[in-house]
Amino acid sequence: MERRRAKSQIDKSVSPGVAAPAQQGEDPVADELSRKMLSWSSLWFGSPGSVDPSEEQERVRQRLLSWLERCIGRKASAVLTNGVEDVSLATSTPLLTAFLGRRAMLELSRRVLNEP
Amino acid sequence: MPRLVVWIWRACAIHYAIGMAAYFHFLATGSYHYLNLYFLILGTLFFLLTTATEFFLAIECRAGFESDEPMRTAWSFISLASLARFAGAALISLDHWRFAKIPGSTTSVLAVILPRGLPHIGEVIGGPLAMVFLAIALSGVLKIQHRLRILRGLRLTDLLLIGFIVAVMFGEAVNIARYLGPAYPSPPLTKAILWLSDPLLGLLLVQAVLIHRSANRVGLGLISQCWGMYVIAIVTTLIGDASIWAVGEELLPEKLVALTWYIWFFAAAAFASAPAYQLAAMKLAVNEGRIRRR
Numbered sequence: 001m002e003r004r005r006a007k008s009q010i011d012k013s014v015s016p017g018v019a020a021p022a023q024q025g026e027d028p029v030a031d032e033l034s035r036k037m038l039s040w041s042s043l044w045f046g047s048p049g050s051v052d053p054s055e056e057q058e059r060v061r062q063r064l065l066s067w068l069e070r071c072i073g074r075k076a077s078a079v080l081t082n083g084v085e086d087v088s089l090a091t092s093t094p095l096l097t098a099f100l101g102r103r104a105m106l107e108l109s110r111r112v113l114n115e116p
Numbered sequence: 117m118p119r120l121v122v123w124i125w126r127a128c129a130i131h132y133a134i135g136m137a138a139y140f141h142f143l144a145t146g147s148y149h150y151l152n153l154y155f156l157i158l159g160t161l162f163f164l165l166t167t168a169t170e171f172f173l174a175i176e177c178r179a180g181f182e183s184d185e186p187m188r189t190a191w192s193f194i195s196l197a198s199l200a201r202f203a204g205a206a207l208i209s210l211d212h213w214r215f216a217k218i219p220g221s222t223t224s225v226l227a228v229i230l231p232r233g234l235p236h237i238g239e240v241i242g243g244p245l246a247m248v249f250l251a252i253a254l255s256g257v258l259k260i261q262h263r264l265r266i267l268r269g270l271r272l273t274d275l276l277l278i279g280f281i282v283a284v285m286f287g288e289a290v291n292i293a294r295y296l297g298p299a300y301p302s303p304p305l306t307k308a309i310l311w312l313s314d315p316l317l318g319l320l321l322v323q324a325v326l327i328h329r330s331a332n333r334v335g336l337g338l339i340s341q342c343w344g345m346y347v348i349a350i351v352t353t354l355i356g357d358a359s360i361w362a363v364g365e366e367l368l369p370e371k372l373v374a375l376t377w378y379i380w381f382f383a384a385a386a387f388a389s390a391p392a393y394q395l396a397a398m399k400l401a402v403n404e405g406r407i408r409r410r
Contacts (some may be wrong), residue, residue, distance in 0.1 A: 067401070068337070069335070069337060070337055070338065070397075070400065071337050071338055071339055071397045071400060072334050072335070072337040072338075072339050072340065073331070073334035073335025073336055073337035073339070073340045074334075074335030074336065074337070075333065075334050075335035076334045076335060076337065079265070079266050079333060079334050094264060095264055095266070097185075098185075098186070098187060098260050098263075098264060099187065099260075099339045099397075100180075100339070100397060100398050101180045101181040101182065101185060101187065101188075101398060102181075102182055102185065103180060103182070104180060104397075104398045104399075104400075104401055104402070107401040107402050108400075108401040110401075111401050
């Protein structure tokens with residue numbers, strides 16, 4: 001009981017945004033952080049098949065497909081998802097981590113996200 | 117193709133070229149002199165070098181995974197399998213040198229200090245023991261492939277192949293049972309363990325076929341080629357094993373018997389190049405990053 005109460009106090013103290021989201025434009029730092037998190041999550045999870053991906057999302061997807069083809073195989077994306085357009089770092093991480101190891105996957109994710 | 121794999125197969129091709137020269141000499145003259153020298157010196161060296169290479173590469177692959185990752189266990193057993201093959205090759209080669217004369221001496225030092233059962237111990241370590249380690253490793257890989265849903269079931273042709281192998285093994289078991297009768301002395305332990313080679317090889321083949329199906333499903337990337345190399349190595353070992361049986365049954369003419377000894381070099385090269393593919397895949401991201409930063 002005591003532990004649960006303490007945890008909820010900690011939650012409120014460290015993540016006020018979750019309990020009471022800041023209004024848009026009120027806190028520029030929170031806005032910037034939120035924008036960055038949205039951008040990174042869209043790159044990590046990709047865009048659902050029906051939504052048009054942004055140029056950056058498409059670049060990341062192409063780089064990931066190229067790495068998947070070289071490391072695992074040409075048809076690896078078909079095994080992971082229903083269509084090539086659904087391939088993302090989130091869907092391919094389990095397969096790549098299992099066969100390349102966590103360390104190599106970390107490096108590969110960096111390349112996929114940061115390569116020009 | 118990764119550079120290390122190219123080097124392994126280049127060395128294998130050079131080795132085969134020299135071996136073929138010795139074989140043609142044997143065909144032309146009927147003398148085993150150069151053929152014996154080739155298998156005793158270059159053949160032994162090739163086995164020792166390829167198994168040592170496989171061991172060090174497998175250890176490198178193992179180091180790329182953290183302790184809680186399932187592939188680390190698989191690579192640990194592959195390392196043990198390659199170490200067992202290296203130890204087996206070393207023990208058998210030591211026995212080959214047992215009767216080699218040392219200048220100024222009438223007998224070899226090795227003939228005095230080495231126990232007589234050395235080649236049998238080497239055959240057990242490099243054969244069934246190495247196969248058990250590899251079978252455990254491949255079971256781990258199949259489990260991972262099953263979890264990731266890339267494992268495919270067996271096709272009709274696979275089932276027919278497995279059925280054929282089971283039938284051959286059953287035939288061999290009947291043969292072995294004959295030698296266990298009261299008319300024959302009880303076999304030594306090493307010989308009894310060596311009888312397990314064929315069933316183990318059959319198990320490895322089933323695992324190899326399953327892995328091959330999954331590799332086909334994802335396409336030929338570096339990781340798929342790594343497991344594909346194990347499939348080639350296991351199938352080549354099976355062909356080598358079948359050739360030993362054919363020679364034992366005197367089904368082959370003398371000129372072809374010597375040719376069957378060359379099969380094992382191909383299997384050794386395939387075993388060594390498998391971890392080289394895995395290592396190339398693991399180092400790809402890191403190495404490309406370094407090249408780009410330069």
